[in-house]
Amino acid sequence: MIKAMIFLDGTWIYANTPRLAEIYGKADFHLDFGKLPEVLAQSVTQQLHHIPVDVVRTHLFGSYAANYDLRDEEAVQRRLDFFDLLREEYHYEVQIFPINFRGRRLRRADRDPRDNFEPREKCVDISLATSMLYYAAIPHAYDIAIAVLGDLDFKPMLQAVRHLGKRVALASIRGACAPEFSETTDAARVRDYDIIWLDDLLQELELKYESHQRECESPNHKGERWVWTTFHPRKGQRFYCDACRSMFAREKQEAQEEFVSSEVDQDWHAVGDMESGPSLRGEIKKKVTDRGFGFIAADDGHDYFFHFTDLEPGADFVDVREGEEVIFEVKRRPSALKAGAAQRVRRPDDIGNH
Ligand SMILES: [Zn+2]
Numbered sequence: 001m002i003k004a005m006i007f008l009d010g011t012w013i014y015a016n017t018p019r020l021a022e023i024y025g026k027a028d029f030h031l032d033f034g035k036l037p038e039v040l041a042q043s044v045t046q047q048l049h050h051i052p053v054d055v056v057r058t059h060l061f062g063s064y065a066a067n068y069d070l071r072d073e074e075a076v077q078r079r080l081d082f083f084d085l086l087r088e089e090y091h092y093e094v095q096i097f098p099i100n101f102r103g104r105r106l107r108r109a110d111r112d113p114r115d116n117f118e119p120r121e122k123c124v125d126i127s128l129a130t131s132m133l134y135y136a137a138i139p140h141a142y143d144i145a146i147a148v149l150g151d152l153d154f155k156p157m158l159q160a161v162r163h164l165g166k167r168v169a170l171a172s173i174r175g176a177c178a179p180e181f182s183e184t185t186d187a188a189r190v191r192d193y194d195i196i197w198l199d200d201l202l203q204e205l206e207l208k209y210e211s212h213q214r215e216c217e218s219p220n221h222k223g224e225r226w227v228w229t230t231f232h233p234r235k236g237q238r239f240y241c242d243a244c245r246s247m248f249a250r251e252k253q254e255a256q257e258e259f260v261s262s263e264v265d266q267d268w269h270a271v272g273d274m275e276s277g278p279s280l281r282g283e284i285k286k287k288v289t290d291r292g293f294g295f296i297a298a299d300d301g302h303d304y305f306f307h308f309t310d311l312e313p314g315a316d317f318v319d320v321r322e323g324e325e326v327i328f329e330v331k332r333r334p335s336a337l338k339a340g341a342a343q344r345v346r347r348p349d350d351i352g353n354h
Pocket of ligand 1: 216217218221222240241242243244245
């Protein structure tokens with residue numbers, strides 16, 4: 001049995017999924033990440049004249065937006081949910097890094113055309129390279145590295161892994177692959193096998209959604225609660241239908257714009273340039289019961305907005321009381337004009353998920 005480890009450039013795959021959809025001729029094409037490791041292993045097996053290949057670990061490296069405009073919250077949350085799915089359901093090793101959007105929209109088309117802001121991805125490529133080399137240097141961790149990428153930046157890594165005596169299989173996408181990687185002569189000496197084109201494997205890699213009915217758990221849901229969905233909530237996670245999710249996104253935006261500017265402390269100096277994530281303590285300052293949101297006066301002297309969907313799973317909005325103490329994570333830092341936004345809001349005595 002030959003041991004393989006897979007290393008996926010998640011950002012590259014994300015960026016090129018529309019290309020795959022176009023090749024496949026289906027606009028809503030999605031890759032089945034549950035099947036991907038096995039499909040890649042089979043491709044390598046065929047090239048090894050049917051010696052079986054065992055995938056011992058699949059690593060994915062990617063990024064997520066931090067400090068973004070709250071109108072994009074749903075898109076960000078979907079991406080984070082996707083990474084959780086990879087970890088929990090498919091047992092991927094996922095390493096993700098924040099991209100600081102400095103309060104901006106995610107898509108350039110949604111930003112001011114005069115704004116020359118460029119989001120910068122940090123650490124992703126280096127993290128992939130470090131990991132592939134690290135495991136290459138550990139005896140018996142893997143025999144073959146299956147790299148799923150296309151960027152020429154990875155050339156020294158592929159060469160170094162081969163210098164360490166490991167074999168490299170390269171999977172890529174036509175039109176999104178550095179020409180040096182796909183040359184038939186492999187003059188750059190980056191791989192040991194014929195390149196695996198994901199575009200040739202789309203039949204096997206297409207995600208076939210299993211649609212089923214679920215009950216929307218939003219108290220503000222309108223109409224029939226049982227809706228068709230492809231979403232599978234994980235432990236402790238509530239299910240909200242697509243209609244409710246987009247309504248929450250609109251409501252949050254409106255609520256923030258309407259309530260916040262008058263309430264913000266004007267002594268604000270350090271403009272929100274930090275990444276999201278740190279935990280803070282605070283007190284529920286205001287609860288707008290009928291609209292399902294509130295504000296926390298935090299120990300850092302700033303106010304943080306929260307929606308009932310920002311409560312930790314298991315916590316109920318009806319139980320939240322003004323004046324009670326909570327802890328939360330910063331989803332978005334406050335700015336001079338806007339309160340921050342909170343997530344994973346919970347009582348100090350509630351430890352983690354139940
Ligand atoms: Zn709903």
